[in-house]
Amino acid sequence: MSQIIDTFISRQEMIQSAFLEHIYLSFVAVAIGIAIALPTGILIARYRRYAEPIIGVTAIFQTIPSLALFGFLVPILGIGSPTALVALIIYALLPILRNTYTGITGVDGSVIEAGRGMGMTRTQILRQIELPLALPFIMAGIRTATVLTVGIATLATFVGAGGLGDIIYRGLQSYNNALVLAGALPVALLAIGFDLVLKQIEKRMTPKGLKI
Amino acid sequence: MIQFDKVTKRFPDGTEALKEVSLTLPSHQLTAIIGPSGCGKTTLMKMINKLEKPTEGTVLIDEKPIMGLDEIELRRSIGYVIQRIGLLPHMTIADNVSLVPKMLGWEKGRIDARVRELLQLTGLDPDTFLHRYPLELSGGQQQRVGVVRALAGDPNIVLMDEPFSALDPISREQLQDELQNLQKNIRKTIVFVTHDMDEALKIADSIIVMRGGQVEQIGTPQQLVAEPANDFVRNFIGAERISRQRTFGERKLKEFVSLFEKDWRGEAQKISVDATVTEAVEQLSASGLPRLALMEDEHVIAYASDRDLLRAALHKEEGAAS
């Protein structure tokens, strides 16, 4: 234990910058993932016949082992953080997309019909009915995507994109268990931390009338 | 006034939900549309606010074909209550009720006043209910809010699709009574879909009986019970109700006094409590007055409208009461 603490202190700077890189990679990947998957989810909830194929494609990406996906991308995008980001984004898509879709399509039909009958436009129905009621699902999807991304981002080191994977990898190469842990612990803490914070946000975003 | 002119509705799968339906729904009246499940009641009703569009034929409101009207605007001008309540669960009662007025661009003060007024009118204390959420209310209260919401934008027409059918019998009776009282004051054109004949006979000014996408009979509750157009209508109304109606005419008014009103402020036609119901109906319509005043030894003991007479005819305890 003291060994780990020593490592943390002696390599403070390196760990700190790897930690920040890691957060940066995960954060940007999830943000772009949301920017793509949320509107797509809304669209396929409206045009349902496209839902199956589109969700299917993202699901296939999900089944590719992460290391293999990084490997496939290197010949196309080269070495560096863009490659890592693309891979991470691909993994972040499915949970957000699927939860947005199920969240919106799961909204009680009679509520939508009431909205239509009252003369709400499609946009008003989306904004005032579908999105608020689907929000807890969407947030749960974002949470899953975030935790997933934080874990997979440890592999970014293999395409030279840095992150806490660097520390772990270095530790493994030099048979330095303390160094491996000094990389792995922050990853775990990061994942748990994001999970807790996002869970709180999810709870807070559950519309008040539904918590009864 | 809402008119259907040879309206046919064919769904893409070939189902013909309405077959050349022509009918008129008079203004300021409550018209019930009744018929077995799947006969096209909901489809007929949804034509009025363009939730469904005719395959052939025309729907007119106040003699204007609605085909050319903007559907969003049209819907905002028509109240709509559905069976499964359809309150937005994430919005407070206040927000739910003010949805349409907001879309109509009313100012806040006017909306707030309107919401309070309507809640009060339906017996929901605004201070208690305004800031509650739908799921915190009982089924009956939620459907009251549903009705209030439909009236919020002060529409001339209100469409109600089996609004009370999911409620327990006691709440249902209550809401029927409240709707009747409300309608006395507001005189909206109400289209009320139901599959419950008791409900239709109780609250409707006129009833449209449908079967298989077609109209079987249109008439007042009295006409329907007295002269069902065919076997289908006869069966639908029920032999029991009809035979009750037949023997009922020979009975004396005094048997039914407990069902009649005790109070009436307008003019009334005097009649002895020993008169028969048939005589009463004749005298009432001949007098052109809204009420009969039932006289016993020079005193008025009750008042009866034609609706009250009908209710007496349909009253289930009638046998026991005499």
Ligand SMILES: Nc1ncnc2c1ncn2[C@@H]1O[C@H](COP(=O)(O)OP(=O)(O)O)[C@@H](O)[C@H]1O
């Ligand atoms: N969107 C639809 N597509 C195909 N058939 C429909 C659709 N809506 C209703 N129908 C059919 O049209 C008929 C009338 O339906 P509806 O008006 O809902 O009946 P009711 O309200 O009297 O029970 C039924 O046979 C029903 O199955």
Ligand SMILES: [Mg+2]
């Ligand atoms: Mg129906």
